[in-house]
Amino acid sequence: MSAREEILRRVRDATTDVTTSAGATPREPLTGSGAVGADGLTQFVETVEDYRADVVRVGPDGVAVAITAALRERGCGSVVVPEGLEPTWVDAVAEVAEVRRESQTRTHADLDATDGVVTAAALGIAVTGTIVLDHRADQGRRALTLVPDTHVCVVRADQVVQDVPDAVARLRPDAGDARPLTWISGPSATSDIELQRVEGVHGPRNLVVLLVEG
């Protein structure tokens, strides 16, 4: 008997006492309250800051300036940009840093030699201070936001949802076109040495969230 058949047989034998049919257990429904109001945005800012990420609230016209400022403050001399990043944001990057296209940084070593990355996001979660990337063209493949040390992430106010169930409801993978997801709540951190929090063991040590309102 193959391992597959044997395990499935063992599991079926182990559950012969079960009389319900699959899917019959009722579970808490998702809340699904959608995008948040002003209070929710304030909560989002507070919870993101709680993780010692930096948050900047800007209007639609302020994004480019904020990107430039964030990269300059953190001394980023080279910045990788995803293929689908808003062109005016790419121009903003070019003002302070050497722009590296996603397609030009094919190797891990290329990315390792790059200081920062600028991306959009898929959504934000107010209660937990989480941003989620689904790695579409404006966010780039997963390695882009992982290897460079500074990540500037632009989140639109209408992308912020109240809580985890709202996010889960929005992020359900499409059959046949499931996107990978990265949930980020603050910069990389560890408490492994005597429980003292240290930032930036492996992922980016600087996370800047630009919240675009209006």
Next chain:
Amino acid sequence: MSTQARGGPVQQTSSTFIGMPAFPEAAREALDNTQQRKNLRHATHTIRDKRAAVVDELPEWEALRVAGADAKDEALTHLADYLEQLEESLVAQGATVHWARDAVEANRIALEIARAKEVDEVVKVKSMATQEIELNEALEEAGVHAWETDLAELIVQLGHDRPSHILVPAIHRNRNEIREIFLREMAKVGRPAPDDLTQDPARLAEAARLHLREKFLRARVGISGANFAIADTGTLVVVESEGNGRMCLTLPETLISVVGIEKVLPTWDDLAPMMQLLPRSSTGERMNPYTTMWTGAHDGDGPQDVHVILLDNGRSHVLADTVGREALRCIRCSACLNVCPVYERTGGHAYGSVYPGPIGAVLNPQLRGTSSAVDQSLPYASSLCGACFDACPVRINIPELLVELRGRVTEEGHAAESAAMKAAAWVLSDPKRLAGAQRASSLVGRVVGDRTIRSLPGLGAWTSARDVPTPPTESFRQWWARERGDDR
């Protein structure tokens, strides 16, 4: 109750852990270690206070616990259906699915994949399933180095040590010990620690970052576990803090994930309670810094050769126990460890397994059976105060399960002891028989050499209590047949 009677083989894992001293003895050693006790107390209290604070933020916490328990129960009671669905979803998204009955089989599959890629090293993200099957050791034996990349695991690995806590595995080490381990060991296996390394945690973390990055960037095969495996979408989920998980899950060309069959969640929507329950219970955060979710292989992003090994290794055996099966709901958050007065004083090593603390006291005897001394002693490693049940995000009634297990151990223990006594009495009552037993030479004797055996499988508590001579070289049965003919 015998294993056979409950239908299904128990866990197969090497004797490394099982050969450890039983809980009371190991606990006594741990109690002598004041540093460890101090660290543990600090750790458990810090995490538990943080946890209490973030749990209080959610008025619907009790409803979430029920939802979490329901989701796991739904998956467990119809596990075969959901496993088949999971496999189908994974394959549809381009993953290769393997099934492993036990540790040996899982390790062999992982090794074959690594061999096919012609690599002599892999990077790993902390995973209890791979610790349970001792995958690192199996790979190492075959000449493939497995690099642990979580900071704590790195400390443990470089220190030639074993993890002592699900969540903070190196909690038994202080910063000065860590500095010494880094200075002494890093150079032997890669980028050395800087000469001017101090005991400042930030400097220690920086040394680890540089040491490990070299390995991440060149690694071609990554190995992980999974916190959840979602049947209806085929999505695997890894929850972590440092980003080493993301490195292992996205940089290599090939990814191997070892997933216990109890990790299945029926639907995508079941993630909603889990993603609230797990981080809050585990590290006392509203959300852990990083979570990676992937569904098979993603074109142009991350590993293109994605393997999932579905592991039984005793889980179906636990599932067959209608009372004990709820232990399989465990999402390994470690909240029960942090509130346990017994664990706080003894530390994780005393449990003789990768699963320490209250849940370990339940799970290990269930997974391995109660034939070894350590597994017989574990159900007693509790004060039954009930704190673990209150802390558990999926409402596992640990105290109740421990009482149930105590009952079983007592029944079995007596039977085993009297059988052992009878066999021993028969041998010892006749000097000629004893001489014959000692003179003979057998496979068992060769394997264990001259060392005195402190614990024999099947004889359990009785032999562990006193040293017995190394057994004769032929099996007892062969010897019996030779000495006594077939007059049985």
